[in-house]
Every structure is written in C-alpha cells, then in structure tokens.
Amino acid sequence: MTTKTLVAADAAQEGVDPAAFRATMRMIPTPVTIVTAAGPDGAPLGLTIGSFVSVSLEPTLVSFCVMKSSFTWAAIRSQGRFAVNVLASDQATHCRNFSSAAADRFDHVTWSPGPHGLPLVEGSLAWLACEIDTVHEAGDHDLVIGRVLAVESSRDSDALVFVRGGFAAPASL
Template identity: 45%
Template structure:
C-alpha cells in the first residue's frame, strides 16, 4: 500500500483554491463563537443541504452540536484580517467584530458576500475531522463584492487569484 506524506499532501492540495467561510454560532447566553473553514459546499438542492469539515478538537464544533445550528458567512476579498482573527486560537475571536443575529440567532458578519443560516442535520466523524451537514433555513446575498479565497498558502480575492492562476498557466 502506498503512503502519502502529510506535508506533501497538504502542499499539493494547496493548489486547489478554496473559499474562505466563517462558520458562526451563538451559545445559550448569546455569546458568539466561530471558526474559519475552506471546505464549505452545497450538498443537495432538495432538501437544501450544505456541509463543511472541522477539526475534531474545535471548541466551536462543541457549541454547534449543543445549539444544533450555525451560519456560514462567505467572507469578502477585503476581509483577510477578519479571517485571521476568527481562525486564531486565543482570546476573544469576536473582539471588535460587527455582526447581527440571523433568524436562527447565529452571527451574520458585517461586510460579507452572502450567508446561509442552518440547522444541523448530521455530524459524521471522518479521520481527524467531522463533517457537519446543515439544512438551509434562511439565506441571503449581502453584497456583490468578490469573495476571499485561499490558494497556495495565501489569501486573495477572486479576481486577483484568477489573474495569478492565469499568469502562471500562460507564463505572463
């Protein structure tokens, strides 16, 4: 059986651009919790299901499981700083972050591209992560901004990342 080196695996997969999505929830005391994922995707149209993967050690996952709900916030190209803040492990991730409550009570972040408010349908353990599947209950496009992407270990927006990829493909 072939084994794949973890560092090499991560390096190759870094060549697949991913969207940067803030997954948010609020606990029973309405305190916001959140994390950043690059694995958000549509699963089904009927019923309307979405999913994301999260590390098994995530404290936000525990809150999502306890509340049974989350909101996926598609970050805009100018929100790299917010992404880094919400991805940080220490302190108050929401310090200085402006948000409003979604219909389900989850944080909807200011300045995002779009959001999907979900109830948890299923949580499945897969390797060192959990796959969280949610049923879309409410959703909205907030702006026409370009989304924030993660590609080759760095951030960019859709337009700058597209040009970077094209430049490398055609040798510009």
C-alpha cells in the same frame, strides 16, 4: 508543462505522505467562511472554515469539515444551528481573527443577530442559516452536513479564497 510527483518519505508507509497531500491540496482554491452560532449564554461563537461546499438543492444542504478537537466546534455543535458567513476579498483580517486562539473573536467584528439569533458578520458577501442535519467522522475531522433554513446575498464583491498558502480574490487567480 512540468509534472512533479511527491512520494511517501518511507516507501514502506501505507497511504500518502501528509506533507505531499497538504502541498497538493494547497493548490486548490477554497472559499473562506466563518461559521457562527449563539452559545448557551447568547454570546457569539465563531471559527474560520475553508472547506465549505454546496451539497444538494433538494433538500438544500451544505457541508464543511472541522477539526474534531475544536472547542469552538463542540460549542457550536451543541447548539444544533449555525450560520455560514461567506467572506469578501477585503475581509482577510476576519479570517485570521477567527482562526486564532483569541478568547473573544468578536471584539473587532461588527455583527448582528440573524435568523434564530445566529451571529451574522457585517460586510460578508452572503450568509446561510442552517441546522445540523448529520455529522460524519472523517479522520481527525468531522464532516458536517447542514440543512439550509435561510439565505441572503448582501453584497456584490469578490469572494475571499485561500490558495497556495495565501488569500486571493477569484478574479486574480
């Protein structure tokens, strides 16, 4: 087994080199989800999230991290509720679409309103309807804790995961 150690480019730099950190984190598979909400005018909002995790069973909590500078996140946050759509292995195009700067990310996505009017992406493995419990500042991101209000698994398939700069299904890892 070969071990490769990456060090900060500048020895005087305090902390870890961001490129080394990114290279290390790319090796850890993460689920691909789309967080959605209904905007103030009822129009659907959504963005790709690759940091979704379960936090607690009692109470039922989940979390994700999102760039503070995201305009979509600001609009979702102002609504107080969101849905997490867990993507299936055949939904990589949805991930790319909701990661883009496209004006209407829902143009080529079939969706329906779920609990509390939250947009649910058709074909997702599962969805969780949540309300924002707390938001913590975490560097250039917000760490969002959501209280789960409803959940449904709607499809039995492999989840879409992101690892080493690309998409995969857990069975292929």
